[in-house]
Amino acid sequence: MKKSSLRFVLTFLLTLPFLTDAQEEKQKYFPETDPLVLEKLEQWQDIKFGLLMHWGTYSQWGIVESWSICAEDEPWCTRPHDNYELYKQEYENLQTTFNPVNFDPSKWAEAAKRAGMKYMVFTTKHHDGFTMFDSKFTDYKITDPKTPFHTNPKANITKEIFDAFRTEDFMIGAYFSKPDWHSPYYWWKNFATPDRNVNYNVNTYPDRWEKFKDFTHGQVNELMSDYGKVDILWFDGGWVQPYTNEEILAYKVKKDFKQVNLQNQDIDMPRLVEEVRAKQPGTIVVDRAVEGPYQNYITPENRIPEHMIPYPWESPMIAGGSWSWIKKPTYISTRKAVHMLLDIVSKGGNLLLNIAPSPLGEFDEGAYELLEGIGQWMDVNSEAIYETRPIAPYKEGKVALTQNRHTKVVYAAYLPEDNENQPPAKIWLSTIQPEKGTKVTMLGSKVNLKWEAVGNGFEVIIPESLRKNPPASDAWVLKIEKVKH
Known part of the structure; x- marks a missing residue:
């Protein structure tokens, strides 16, 4: 390696935009220029308070969403036994027992509105690839005959949720995972899955990667075409992004075990966003943790920045002990939630509070109590929240x-x-x-x-x-x- 290249790598390591445990607010912000997006961002900054919902087949086990099928050795994704392949098979078989018969999104929307929330973001697909909408691109979905809930009139869960919250005048946000660990075009069964990344060499098999890009664009365009007005497209899985050779080399020098298979994972975000806004003009796009023009607002995860941030941002925060539903959750107090909201809003941000539905499709009673408590405070004080700036x-x-x-x-x-x-x-x-x-x-x-x-x-x-x-x-x-x- 040339000295100049090594110097670049070492310098780059000090300024990594991702995987430094998410100091997103330190990334360079690229201001939006589309007037329709700017108008919607202004509206979004006025409403301040939203609901995030992580929900999928994993809720049946009361475990962290998706991550337990990732082979990385992390404390949040430990498995109950030592046979990874068997565990992954059992996990994917959760599709055959997922039957949230008490699903009533209107009740969720009413409770969220009572709390003073005005926008929502729902996990249409998490990293495991299980699709909570009726996608024609996969059979690993809520509406497939292998899923018991497919016969329910509300089987197209994403549509039902979006419609229920739209009825209550919410801005609608679609969470969408860029990685898909079920897709054969991302995790190919021809190879092992050592980490969260695509498990084959994209340069060696470019046709397979093109199929993954088409698959991703296809699903996103379904959400933009068949589910009514979508105000926010909230991408997760920031390691799926273009990387330069220097960036990849820097990670290898760093020996970040989370990224042992890091490579250029370009899904052509410029074309995808163009397709999205052709169907849904003005849609806010949040390509989380990816520095560039498609991160219309920043999302420091489950923490509140110490200082005011001078561009649009949001803190997704856990309300009940986990992003996904767990048994015997402990919810934060109303006081903590109110202080969290005030702290975030005073620094120019929005609070996106996560509440996870249960396997049967219900909110816990503790979640309803929290939302009611926040609502009582907002009845008196909401004018200090809405349409404010730092x-x-x-x-x-x-x-x-x-x-x-x-x-x-x-x-x-x-x-x-x-x-x-x-x-x-x-x-x-x-x-x-x-x-x-x-x-x-x-x-x-x-x-x-x-x-x-x-x-x-x-x-x-x-x-x-x-x-x-x-x-x-x-x-x-x-x-x-x-x-x-």
């Missing part, structure tokens, strides 16, 4: 700030500790100050609060009557009609 310093101590993008009204949300059950006597901010004579209230109350300037900030007095009987629990929001600039 305002510096975004957060100060226990206070998260937002600002309505039209009226410029500022909201200061006090996030109490677990042992705080009422607002404090005073709330102080050092970095923003109302204009003289500005009215300050607490959302849910008509009481004008006394405030005074302190340095460059101000202090608000919360009267005893309001402290003892606050209009909401879990977080209290001050509404400041006008601030100095």
